[in-house]
Amino acid sequence: MIPANPSVSGPRTASPVKRLAGRLPAPADKSVSHRALMFSALADGTSRISNLLESADVTATARAVAALGADVRRDGPGAWTVTGRGAWTSPAGPLDLGNAGTGVRLLMGAAARFDLEAVFTGDESLSARPMARVLDPLALMGVKSRSRDGRLPVRLTGSRALRAIDYAPPVASAQVKSAILMAGLGADGETTVREAHATRGHTETMAPLYGADMSARADGAGLVARVRGGRVLTPHDLAVPGDPSSAAFAIAAALITPDSDVTLTGVMDNPARNGLYAVLRDMGADLTLTPAGTRAGETLVDISARSGMLTGIEVAADRAPSMIDEYPILSVIAAFAEGATVMKGLAELRAKESDRLAASAAMLAANGVRIELGEDYLVVHGCGAGGVPGGGRVETRHDHRLAMSGLVMGLGAREPVSVDDAAMIATSYPGFFDDMAALGADIA
Numbered sequence: 213m214i215p216a217n218p219s220v221s222g223p224r225t226a227s228p229v230k231r232l233a234g235r236l237p238a239p240a241d242k243s244v245s246h247r248a249l250m251f252s253a254l255a256d257g258t259s260r261i262s263n264l265l266e267s268a269d270v271t272a273t274a275r276a277v278a279a280l281g282a283d284v285r286r287d288g289p290g291a292w293t294v295t296g297r298g299a300w301t302s303p304a305g306p307l308d309l310g311n312a313g314t315g316v317r318l319l320m321g322a323a324a325r326f327d328l329e330a331v332f333t334g335d336e337s338l339s340a341r342p343m344a345r346v347l348d349p350l351a352l353m354g355v356k357s358r359s360r361d362g363r364l365p366v367r368l369t370g371s372r373a374l375r376a377i378d379y380a381p382p383v384a385s386a387q388v389k390s391a392i393l394m395a396g397l398g399a400d401g402e403t404t405v406r407e408a409h410a411t412r413g414h415t416e417t418m419a420p421l422y423g424a425d426m427s428a429r430a431d432g433a434g435l436v437a438r439v440r441g442g443r444v445l446t447p448h449d450l451a452v453p454g455d456p457s458s459a460a461f462a463i464a465a466a467l468i469t470p471d472s473d474v475t476l477t478g479v480m481d482n483p484a485r486n487g488l489y490a491v492l493r494d495m496g497a498d499l500t501l502t503p504a505g506t507r508a509g510e511t512l513v514d515i516s517a518r519s520g521m522l523t524g525i526e527v528a529a530d531r532a533p534s535m536i537d538e539y540p541i542l543s544v545i546a547a548f549a550e551g552a553t554v555m556k557g558l559a560e561l562r563a564k565e566s567d568r569l570a571a572s573a574a575m576l577a578a579n580g581v582r583i584e585l586g587e588d589y590l591v592v593h594g595c596g597a598g599g600v601p602g603g604g605r606v607e608t609r610h611d612h613r614l615a616m617s618g619l620v621m622g623l624g625a626r627e628p629v630s631v632d633d634a635a636m637i638a639t640s641y642p643g644f645f646d647d648m649a650a651l652g653a654d655i656a
């Protein structure tokens with residue numbers, strides 16, 4: 213039985229607090245959780261996953277792989293058993309991936325190499341996001357699909373006779389790379405994906421653990437990933453590492469709230485994911501990273517953050533792939549810094565769960581922060597010692613990261629900050645409210 217996610221819905225307000233303190237395990241990583249379910253469902257046999265993120269996005273993927281023929285069982289908190297049969301079959305009904313871009317895009321790639329037909333759907337936010345970036349390369353491999361002008365719903369007809377391709381995606385996207393590699397697991401030869409800017413490599417790291425012939429190598433600022441098709445995947449047991457993108461909210465809260473000292477343990481320290489932490493260091497943040505072992509082929513660290521005045525900096529465009537999900541919360545941190553923070557190369561933010569560039573700018577403007585917004589850049593004029601006024605209401609636009617960023621801002625601002633709807637937080641970080649309360653946050 214795959215549990216439904218209880219979610220906190222409706223407006224919420226975060227009020228200024230005197231200090232935040234404590235030590236918490238980082239929530240499990242969303243990207244790794246999706247992939248662990250998919251690879252386990254592709255394998256022939258039984259895999260056990262521990263510390264799986266039980267968020268709405270990930271349980272949507274669990275339901276989808278069950279509908280595609282795997283046996284999926286929850287044994288206890290974070291503990292799941294997945295038995296795959298080495299091949300997927302047509303699901304009885306549409307696969308509803310909810311809000312999950314990673315879920316839908318990687319599953320389309322993974323399903324494409326089987327003899328099946330599947331319809332993919334999602335919520336309002338996911339249905340507005342571009343799918344052609346995945347369907348176009350899949351078409352080159354021989355996959356047939358019908359979509360609503362490149363958006364969901366998508367009807368996909370898989371094939372056991374896919375052609376291997378050599379492809380350079382026009383956008384820096386781990387989801388695009390991964391969808392092609394997933395399809396390449398079944399293609400007739402070697403499929404290659406060439407990235408001009410390296411994106412997160414969780415697919416390439418995890419696939420060999422399940423016996424796939426897949427690897428990646430750095431190529432200047434970019435990366436070349438390859439997979440040879442034809443192997444039947446073997447089961448594997450793994451534990452999911454902590455999520456640096458989710459950990460960023462408590463870390464940010466500690467940086468902007470006076471006298472705070474917060475530690476998040478077991479955070480994945482991956483160069484394709486830790487751009488925010490490098491930027492925070494450049495802004496003068498008091499961060500300590502302590503090695504904390506490895507999990508599922510990933511290095512872990514405990515991250516401690518103490519509050520202090522930060523300085524605005526220029527964040528170059530080539531940093532974007534390593535911190536693509538962190539711009540809303542970085543824009544909040546920048547609002548508290550002294551001086552301007554200039555963030556460039558942000559066009560991809562407009563294709564996320566919401567137009568995150570416009571939504572981040574609106575969030576700050578509604579709370580008295582001066583910003584300049586361009587097609588692909590954002591300048592935040594930090595309030596510094598004067599403090600962030602706050603007092604505004606943030607429109608979250610079905611976007612979990614906007615909701616969490618707005619609430620974090622309220623903890624350090626002069627006046628409380630409200631968000632219109634907290635429901636989407638459950639898509640990536642169902643423990644957000646409990647974790648923030650444990651650190652001393654006032655969110656009601």
Ligand code: S3P
Pocket residue numbers: 242243244313314384385386387388390412536537560
């Ligand atoms: C993800 C890749 C990123 C990121 C998303 C998770 C993944 O998306 O924004 O939250 O797990 O591969 P893009 O590949 O569209 O940049």
